[in-house]
Amino acid sequence: MPDTGKNVTEDGRxxxxxECVIAWYRAGEDALAGGCWQPTLRERCLVGDILKSTIVPTPDEPPYDGEPLWCPLARVSRWAPVFRLASLAGGWDIERNPRPPAGYENMNLRRLTDGLYPFFALIEQCSDLHTGVWQEQSEKSADTRLQELIPSPRTRLRDAERVHIHSITMMLSNVLKTPEG
Structure with a gap:
């Protein structure tokens, strides 16, 4: 089991x-809108698979009232493995040293996933810790532990779903609408 004694939010990580994930999806939007990024056929296929793998099968937008904390945690954390699979299919390694984009002129799917991945990898780490505690104790104690790891987890996960994932999904949907480069 991972070390559950370490606070994953230390140093404001x-x-x-x-902030980085916001900068990256905005750079992706700007690159598409400005014509600097004209997705290749491979990128369009990978984006289609990313969107199919992360869809929430309901007409309503999350968050959903009264659901256990592990539900939004699972929805948000699944983006990390989806990005890893996309990088494998695309033939590149994900860079694990996050920094904001230097601009949007050289945008492509590889750079975009490199920039988006670290945020979701952190949520995935929290999910792994939450699951480990839950399996050993109870869902309530796991939720309590998650609240120690992420300040205001319900608010942060709600924001991640409502704002970040919604914005990323809309931007990626625009990749599919952009003429092939």
Whole structure:
């Protein structure tokens, strides 16, 4: 089981990664809108698979009232493995040293996933810790532990779903609408 004694938000890591993910999806939007990124056929196919793998099969937008904390945690954390699979299919390694984009002129799917991945990898780490505690104790104690790891987890996961994932999904949907480069 992972070390559950370490606070994954130390040094404001969550906030830094959240700022990076926002900068990256905005750079992706700007690159598409400005014509600097004209997705290749391979990128379009990978984006189609990313969107199919992360869809929430309901007409309503999350979050959903009264659901256990592990539900939004699972929905948000699944983006990390989806990005890893896309990188494998695309033939590149994900860069694990997050930094904001230097601009959007050289945008492509590889750079975009490199920029988006670290935020979701952190949520995945929290999910792994939450699951480990839950399996050993109870869902309530796992939720309590998650609240120690992420300040205001319900709010942060709600924001991740409502704002970040919604924005990323819309931007990726625009990849599919963009003429092939």
């Amino acid at each position: 969550y906030e830094v990664l959240e």
